[in-house]
Amino acid sequence: MSMRAILTSLFLWLASSSLLSACAASQPRGPIVFAASSLQKPLEELASLWVEKGNDPLVLSFASSATLARQIDNGSLSDLYISADEQWIEYLVTAGRLDDSAVRVVATNSLVLAIYGEEGALLASQNVPTTRKFVTTGKITTGDPETVPLGRFAEQWLQSAGLWDAAKPHLVPAQSSGAAVKLVLIREADGGILYASDAASIKRLVAIRAIPPESHSPIVYQAVLLPSSAHPDAGDFLEFLASDEARQAFARYGFGVP
Numbered sequence: 001m002s003m004r005a006i007l008t009s010l011f012l013w014l015a016s017s018s019l020l021s022a023c024a025a026s027q028p029r030g031p032i033v034f035a036a037s038s039l040q041k042p043l044e045e046l047a048s049l050w051v052e053k054g055n056d057p058l059v060l061s062f063a064s065s066a067t068l069a070r071q072i073d074n075g076s077l078s079d080l081y082i083s084a085d086e087q088w089i090e091y092l093v094t095a096g097r098l099d100d101s102a103v104r105v106v107a108t109n110s111l112v113l114a115i116y117g118e119e120g121a122l123l124a125s126q127n128v129p130t131t132r133k134f135v136t137t138g139k140i141t142t143g144d145p146e147t148v149p150l151g152r153f154a155e156q157w158l159q160s161a162g163l164w165d166a167a168k169p170h171l172v173p174a175q176s177s178g179a180a181v182k183l184v185l186i187r188e189a190d191g192g193i194l195y196a197s198d199a200a201s202i203k204r205l206v207a208i209r210a211i212p213p214e215s216h217s218p219i220v221y222q223a224v225l226l227p228s229s230a231h232p233d234a235g236d237f238l239e240f241l242a243s244d245e246a247r248q249a250f251a252r253y254g255f256g257v258p
Contacts, residue, residue, distance in 0.1 A: 030058040031229070031237050033060050035060065035062055039221065049249070065083040065088045065149050066147045066148060068088075077228070080225055080237065082106065082224075084219065100224075108220050108257070112195075113207070115208060117204065135166070138170065141171070143176065149177075150193075153216040153217060160215040177194065185202070197253055
């Protein structure tokens with residue numbers, strides 16, 4: 001693991017420890033949910049709906065799937081884990097941290113090339129770059145392929161398109177999908193290889209081209225109840241994530257649903 005990944009994991013472990021200490025002083029609380037950062041908007045909405053149903057507030061922690069999986073493997077307390085990448089579910093299964101028979105698919109996603117701007121103005125200008133020009137000009141951000149599922153999917157696509165070697169010098173790796181989105185929105189990157197859900201739900205983020213889903217591994221969000229969980233409501237929240245109400249929330253934010 002790189003020093004940057006180690007420091008990121010340490011920071012998030014300390015943050016989650018502080019969060020749990022704060023929760024202990026203000027009981028009751030709902031289950032602790034570790035989730036991929038790309039799920040933040042729909043999960044925050046679902047957390048509000050969960051409370052409206054008379055349940056205790058959830059404790060949500062968002063980061064890259066890899067960072068969260070490593071924290072769970074290192075003993076961080078959580079009741080549920082929602083990953084954007086099957087690889088990190090398998091990592092925890094191999095480490096003996098969970099039973100893959102308990103995994104539930106809650107959403108899917110796809111990739112797009114996206115820029116900052118207004119869709120109407122962009123289309124009117126007819127200034128949409130070719131795919132090759134997009135990834136080989138200026139600074140293009142996506143997740144870090146070594147630690148972030150978004151980046152791994154992006155690299156797979158670039159490899160399959162024969163563009164990896166030309167694009168690599170232009171890539172600005174981010175520590176989560178949310179961080180990649182922010183780099184585009186604050187104009188620190190000229191564009192990004194991002195999740196379609198972000199382009200669909202975030203103002204000023206414009207998708208200019210969809211990436212063929214067959215060019216990379218399937219983007220499937222899997223939720224699992226961790227065996228170490230002792231929270232009585234954790235299983236109920238997992239069932240809620242698979243409900244029609246939850247599927248509608250995911251769809252509102254541009255996700256596919258199973």
